[in-house]
Amino acid sequence: xxxxxxxxxxxxxxxxxxxxxxxxxxxxxxxxxxxxxxxxxxxxxxxxxxxxxxxxxxxxxxxxxxxxxxxxxxxxxxxxxxxxxxxxxxxxxxxxxxxxxxxxxxxxxxxxxxxxxxxxxxxxxxxxxxxxxxxxxxxxxxxxxxxxxxxxxxxxxxxxxxxxxxxxxxxxxxxxxxxxxxxxxxxxxxxxxxxxxxxxxxxxxxxxxxxxxxxxxxxxxxxxxxxxxxxxxxxxxxxxxxxxxxxxxxxxxxxxxxxxxxxxxxxxxxxxxxxxxxxxxxxxxxxxxxxxxxxxxxxxxxxxxxxxxxxxxxxxxxxxxxxxx
Numbered sequence: 657x658x659x660x661x662x663x664x665x666x667x668x669x670x671x672x673x674x675x676x677x678x679x680x681x682x683x684x685x686x687x688x689x690x691x692x693x694x695x696x697x698x699x700x701x702x703x704x705x706x707x708x709x710x711x712x713x714x715x716x717x718x719x720x721x722x723x724x725x726x727x728x729x730x731x732x733x734x735x736x737x738x739x740x741x742x743x744x745x746x747x748x749x750x751x752x753x754x755x756x757x758x759x760x761x762x763x764x765x766x767x768x769x770x771x772x773x774x775x776x777x778x779x780x781x782x783x784x785x786x787x788x789x790x791x792x793x794x795x796x797x798x799x800x801x802x803x804x805x806x807x808x809x810x811x812x813x814x815x816x817x818x819x820x821x822x823x824x825x826x827x828x829x830x831x832x833x834x835x836x837x838x839x840x841x842x843x844x845x846x847x848x849x850x851x852x853x854x855x856x857x858x859x860x861x862x863x864x865x866x867x868x869x870x871x872x873x874x875x876x877x878x879x880x881x882x883x884x885x886x887x888x889x890x891x892x893x894x895x896x897x898x899x900x901x902x903x904x905x906x907x908x909x910x911x912x913x914x915x916x917x918x919x920x921x922x923x924x925x926x927x928x929x930x931x932x933x934x935x936x937x938x939x940x941x942x943x944x945x946x947x948x949x950x951x952x953x954x955x956x957x958x959x960x961x962x963x964x965x966x967x968x969x970x971x972x973x974x975x976x977x978x979x980x981x
Contacts, residue, residue: 693961697931698962699929701931717922728758728760729964730761734754735959749779749781749784750779754774754974757773765842772971774790777839787818790833799825803820847887857869863919870884871886872884876928880926881926882926885922885924889919904945919939920937921937937955940952
């Protein structure tokens with residue numbers, strides 16, 4: 657039987673909300689700096705899956721995913737960046753997201769274990785501004801987003817604010833939210849990761865022919881393992897690409913054509929007790945938009961994890977901010 661991993665979607669609508677012409681991807685990899693969340697190994701968290709040193713990188717990743725869903729509490733902070741050219745000017749799009757889960761997760765995205773979630777998604781550049789928040793509990797599902805162009809970001813203070821919110825939308829369950837918003841914050845991202853889709857080191861990427869796989873062997877560090885896996889970008893996104901196309905068209909208000917994933921790479925840091933420490937993801941894709949965009953672009957992201965309620969990442973504190981940032 658093939659081992660399958662579902663990591664789900666953070667709404668990567670971002671860039672195409674700008675509805676402007678002529679932008680093309682730039683290849684500068686951002687420096688995400690030192691880890692600031694979950695910098696010490698969690699010692700009071702029970703894990704259901706165990707690592708062994710003879711495991712492959714993919715098997716270790718599978719352990720990390722299983723333990724992520726089985727943890728009773730987890731908060732993750734996502735920081736993404738993509739540079740694009742807009743009418744000849746380089747624009748950097750900042751993307752951030754916080755997800756907090758209280759209770760065991762559900763890899764199928766149905767919240768079968770009745771956990772409680774807070775999630776937000778924020779995106780900012782000189783031409784695109786987005787902010788949304790979601791609360792999911794066994795009793796209610798609520799969604800709110802900022803009114804058009806009413807999100808502000810202070811670069812010096814690294815502080816977000818919204819001057820006007822739209823009305824709160826309510827849903828019967830998380831599946832209805834996911835269907836309506838093309839976003840299910842209860843799961844990690846939305847790739848279908850199977851061991852058969854791993855591209856061995858030294859092989860060319862099947863779509864991006866000028867690029868090589870960056871898959872590496874597992875390396876043991878002080879208290880954690882690290883490895884990189886390049887995946888077949890077409891096979892791993894078959895269940896995701898339609899959703900992404902709907903997200904993009906919904907934000908741009910224009911038809912997206914030729915959307916093709918060209919690269920998917922995960923650089924993983926995994927505590928030696930089997931909990932995910934940090935994830936770097938490189939996601940490249942090509943698209944055409946309304947005859948004015950015909951280019952490839954790359955989104956780089958860094959996600960850090962904590963499995964304990966700590967200042968700044970407490971569920972109740974963030975629920976209290978719903979519609980009040």
